[in-house]
Structures are given as C-alpha cells and as structure tokens.
Amino acid sequence: MEEFTGRVGVVTGAANGIGYAIARSLVNGGATVVVADVAGADEAARALTLEGPGKAVGIRCDVTSEEDVAAAAAAAVEHGGSLDHWVNNAGFTRDMTMRRMTLEDFRAVIDVHLVGGWLGTRAAAAVMREQGRGTIVNISSTSAKTGNPGQTNYSAAKAGLIGLTKAAAKELGHLGIRVNAVQPGLVRTPMIEKLKPEILEARLADTPLGRFGEVEDVADTVSYLLSDRSAFLTGAVIQVSGGRHM
C-alpha cells in the first residue's frame, strides 16, 4: 500500500509548475487529488491519472472566489469521500517598483496568494474538523523573509501567509488539523522565466548548494508535511532554497 492510499487532497494551481509536482507526488503515493486551477485543470488531471496509482480530477477554480473554493472542497468529498490534505499553491507575480505599481496590481497579488490562501484554509478546515484530522500546507516564498525590490505586493502576500499559517495552526491543532508552510527559493518554473539573466546569475551565486530548485524539491517537502511522517509539526515554516537566505 502506498503512503497516501485512501487519502484525498486538493492542490490549487496544480495545472503547472510546483503545484503539478505536488499533485503528482500525491497521486504517485496513491491519493485521489483535485487539481484546482483557473486553466488546464482537466488536462493535468488526465495526465496524472494515467501515471497513477492514485487518480486526479480537474476542476476550474479561481482561488479568489469563495464559491469556487467551496466547490473544490466539495469535489474532494464527492470523488474521494473525504478531504485529508489541502495545498494553497496558486498564484502569480506582478513585479514592478512602487513608482509604477498600481493599486490594482497590489490587490491582485494579495488577493490570489493571501485571500486565496485564507479561503482555502477555511474551506479545508470546515471539512477536516468534522473528520478530526487533516493537513494543510501554504506555499510562501523566501521573498516573505527578505523582501524583494519590485515585489512589495508579493513579499507582503507571502509574509501574510506565514501569519495565517501560524494563527490557523493555533486555532486548529486541537481538532487534529496541522497547518504548515514552505518557503521555496528560486525554483525552475515558468514563473522565473520572466527574470533577467543577470538577476538569475546573481541569485545562483548566492546559493550555497549552487543550483536552482526543481519542482520536485518543493513537492518532496510538501508531501512530507502532508503525510503522517510529520505528525508532530504544526505552524512550522520550512525553507527550500538550497541554503539561500538561511
């Protein structure tokens, strides 16, 4: 039997990048996974199911919509009979200095990462509290810790997710629900393709392990936090950055 056999999880933003790798590690571990994304969810779910041994279902979900997030939680129960794991991963960047950033740019990034993360945590906890168990992981970023120029919106949203993680861990621990966060450094996904080559070089030079992260590096840590192997961890923030910004 695989580690996640009989378990059901929702991963937001799982049609691509880090979210897809997290969904893949759950499906490979035997879980049923709801791929919740604004685009490409069905296609990703089909590819994941082909790999197995678990299965995936796709649902169009905008994490900034209360109704969509509730529907993703309901889909987990409908297709798998429970909701054991939830990962708040969906998001995007709108980098620019404050001189150029509009209020709309600021709000959009806060909305997708922080409001989306709160909606997901709340919807998951509502089901998990009835079951008396569940694990939630929030994908933050090292930008939350250091603050990055051009990312006042993103750094604020990702730092907010840490506060949310800790407050929720305190509220939900007595119900058997654990809430933890991961802070990836630079991971090779389309999100970082927007960065200038000289910026990427400088960041690499500052990384003790001398390479960029791969999506699997993050997925491995997330799957540990979702699993029973981390049974005594809650409110923890684990940095997956090759040692950059330790």
Ligand SMILES: NC(=O)c1ccc[n+]([C@@H]2O[C@H](COP(=O)([O-])OP(=O)(O)OC[C@H]3O[C@@H](n4cnc5c(N)ncnc54)[C@H](O)[C@@H]3O)[C@@H](O)[C@H]2O)c1
């Ligand atoms: N790539 C990195 O270097 C890095 C570093 C630190 C943190 N992160 C975080 O990891 C997470 C995943 O990033 P990635 O690099 O895999 O990005 P990605 O662009 O490859 O994937 C993001 C996914 O989120 C989806 N998405 C966007 N808005 C959405 C919404 N409103 N509702 C539902 N889904 C939505 C997109 O469709 C996409 O599938 C993000 O939260 C990101 O901030 C990434």
